[in-house]
Amino acid sequence: MDFLIEKISAVNDLILQGKGLEAFENYYHDNVVTQDNDDEVFAGKEINRKRKEAFFDAITEFRCAKPLKVAVGEKTTMVEWQFDFTHQDLGCKKFTQVAVQEWQDGKIIKEKFYYGL
Template sequence: MLTLLEKISDLNDLVLQGKALEAFEKYYHDEVVMQENENVPTQGKAANRQREQEFFSAITEFRGAHPLKVTVGEGITMVQWHYDYTHKNWGVRNYTQVSVQEWQDGKIIKEQFFYGN
């Protein structure tokens, strides 16, 4: 059985390979709740899959993503990412984000993203 460090490292590697949706299918719980900052959370894997697909389809130029720091605790992981891309609705985005993942039954049950606007 993989440790949380091994799981989050594999998930990050999949994202870096352009396989974020594959990582989503592999590591996210059916009941996952995802939330951007303090916005209303999105409930369930189907709704979050659609949200992820819409996000990735709106990227018009991808210049890079780099995990800067990874932290693992009991049932929780955190990754500080740096992203650089152009989004068709938001324009150029070049920023640092912290993603906090809560794990249950070997899958991410809750993820919240923290970043400046």
Template structure:
């Protein structure tokens, strides 16, 4: 059975290969809750799948993403990412974000994104 560090490393690698939706299907729990800063969380895999698809389809130019730091604890992982892209509604985005993932049954049950908007 893969360790949490192996799982989050594989998830990050899939994202870097342009396979974020494959990573989502593989590593996100059916009952996942995903939350941007202090906004209302999006609940359930189907709702989050649509949210993710909408986000990726809105990127008009992608210049890069890089995981800067990865930390793993008991049932939790954190990844500091740097992103650089243009979004059709938000314009140029070049920022650092921390994603905190809580794991259950080998999948992410809750993820919260922290960034300066």
């Protein structure tokens, strides 16, 4: 489990430095699958990279990203985040989100986000 603590800490540190795309490139598996709540599933690194790039590019004002809690289990990590930003399509958003990551081969193979907006 120490291995996963180190990995998720590195991911979180990059996000806090404004390097979310670098975290994605370094710590996400080529076959990564992501999902927001019970919405559509997105499979593969390329499509998820494009989604992340589009999301980050549309942030017009960034005020806060703060990890509140981190949990580590068998091949799984969870991070509760607090976010506060303005997005050109979504408007002003201040919310808490839980991200659950499943790991394979030292990289995130599946990530699901739970939040209410």
